[in-house]
Amino acid sequence: MPPPTVLAGLVGKTNVGKTTFFTAATLVDAKIENRPFVTISPNVGVAYVRKRCAHVELGLPSCDPKNSICLGGYRFVPVKLYDVAGLIKGAHRGRGLGNKFMDDLRQADVLLHVVDMAGETDEEGNPVRPGYYDPLEEIESIESEIDEWFHGVVSRDWTRFSRELDVLPWDEVVSRIARRVSGLSIRREHVVRALRETKLEGTRPGSWREEELRLFTKRLREVAKPLVVVANKMDVPEAEDNFKRVYGILKDRRVVVPVSSLYELALRRAARSGLVSYIPGDGDFRVVDESRLTAKQKSALEVIREFMRKHGGTGVQEALNRAVLDVLGMVVVYPVENASKLSDRHGNVLPDAYLVREGTTALELSEMIHTELAKGFIAAYVVNRDKRVGADYRVSDGDVIKIVSATARG
Numbered sequence: 073m074p075p076p077t078v079l080a081g082l083v084g085k086t087n088v089g090k091t092t093f094f095t096a097a098t099l100v101d102a103k104i105e106n107r108p109f110v111t112i113s114p115n116v117g118v119a120y121v122r123k124r125c126a127h128v129e130l131g132l133p134s135c136d137p138k139n140s141i142c143l144g145g146y147r148f149v150p151v152k153l154y155d156v157a158g159l160i161k162g163a164h165r166g167r168g169l170g171n172k173f174m175d176d177l178r179q180a181d182v183l184l185h186v187v188d189m190a191g192e193t194d195e196e197g198n199p200v201r202p203g204y205y206d207p208l209e210e211i212e213s214i215e216s217e218i219d220e221w222f223h224g225v226v227s228r229d230w231t232r233f234s235r236e237l238d239v240l241p242w243d244e245v246v247s248r249i250a251r252r253v254s255g256l257s258i259r260r261e262h263v264v265r266a267l268r269e270t271k272l273e274g275t276r277p278g279s280w281r282e283e284e285l286r287l288f289t290k291r292l293r294e295v296a297k298p299l300v301v302v303a304n305k306m307d308v309p310e311a312e313d314n315f316k317r318v319y320g321i322l323k324d325r326r327v328v329v330p331v332s333s334l335y336e337l338a339l340r341r342a343a344r345s346g347l348v349s350y351i352p353g354d355g356d357f358r359v360v361d362e363s364r365l366t367a368k369q370k371s372a373l374e375v376i377r378e379f380m381r382k383h384g385g386t387g388v389q390e391a392l393n394r395a396v397l398d399v400l401g402m403v404v405v406y407p408v409e410n411a412s413k414l415s416d417r418h419g420n421v422l423p424d425a426y427l428v429r430e431g432t433t434a435l436e437l438s439e440m441i442h443t444e445l446a447k448g449f450i451a452a453y454v455v456n457r458d459k460r461v462g463a464d465y466r467v468s469d470g471d472v473i474k475i476v477s478a479t480a481r482g
């Protein structure tokens with residue numbers, strides 16, 4: 073079973089740019105064979121994290137990606153992106169599209185909270201003049217909405233549930249809690265961490281007061297569904313001051329990325345129609361043929377270039393990368409069958425890039441490649457480090473790995 077696909081959910085109130093971000097992030101101009109990429113359903117699509125491709129690191133001229141894309145020396149590894157229904161106050165009580173929203177949220181591994189940094193939408197998402205609404209308020213109210221929902225789900229019928237726990241050994245207590253929240257894509261290790269960090273480890277859940285239960289559910293939400301702030305609409309002048317202030321307040325506890333989804337969308341569309349050459353995540357782009365551009369297009373592109381110069385890009389790719397690579401701590405590894413050609417058995421060079429959790433072992437990786445391979449696991453050969461390792465080896469970012477197995481296929 074290949075590694076589970078990471079799910080990132082775009083959350084936020086209405087009119088902040090979720091759909092613009094979603095459309096931009098899932099619009100990739102690349103020749104892809106038989107891949108169910110781009111939009112899976114109206115609000116589920118494939119976006120990518122971007123890493124230097126191993127073929128560049130290893131000094132090879134090119135590669136033959138199958139499960140991912142290589143553009144300009146960067147490997148784009150797919151993740152699933154949800155454009156979640158707009159969230160409004162009271163959604164956790166089923167207001168608006170509350171229930172649909174919460175269903176989408178259940179599955180997410182990480183949340184991209186899209187915020188209108190220009191402050192041109194009020195609490196309910198209605199347009200107002202730029203600078204009118206305080207984005208910090210938006211950040212806090214959406215977060216507490218999510219926390220409320222989460223608390224409601226986890227603490228349902230808690231009194232009865234927790235009494236049953238009190239007679240069990242601690243290990244079993246943790247397992248029962250983990251089982252209770254497994255439908256929210258929460259793993260046991262998340263539960264363990266949240267209990268430890270709230271100093272509730274080893275205590276009797278039946279004796280927790282309401283505030284201790286709240287402390288636990290809040291921490292569990294933060295651990296299992298971390299939020300990254302997408303400070304969107306940074307191209308609007310009023311956004312600048314808001315960003316400085318919000319960043320100053322949040323920087324120690326949140327990843328906050330300045331973004332213009334609008335500019336990224338414009339660039340990806342221009343790239344698709346062949347007007348510019350642009351690799352998502354780059355700090356600049358190139359006009360392919362000046363003579364095909366109208367004066368209006370030219371000046372629009374210049375404005376975008378100016379923005380990118382200031383921020384190092386449009387921020388869309390950066391937000392995805394920070395969420396998946398930094399906040400979730402995922403790494404990219406390249407399994408190969410043929411260690412000398414760095415290829416699969418058909419000679420495709422570096423065909424697959426797997427996005428896996430940091431700390432994944434060589435044995436776990438072999439299970440993701442093929443269960444048969446894992447059954448006969450003998451050792452792994454880390455090609456880029458020229459090192460033979462055992463089942464417990466923890467993979468590092470950029471590893472090219474050949475599994476040596478008694479049951480190897482082919």
Ligand SMILES: Nc1nc2c(ncn2[C@@H]2O[C@H](COP(=O)(O)OP(=O)(O)O)[C@@H](O)[C@H]2O)c(=O)[nH]1
Nearest residue numbers: 086087088089090091092304305306332333334
């Ligand atoms: N200036 C600016 N406008 C944006 C940006 N992203 C989205 N918008 C505009 O904000 C409005 C709402 O965008 P939409 O993506 O539909 O928001 P959603 O309701 O959160 O999905 C549209 O008019 C967009 O063009 C951005 O980065 N900059």
Ligand SMILES: [Mg+2]
Nearest residue numbers: 087090091092
């Ligand atoms: Mg939308």
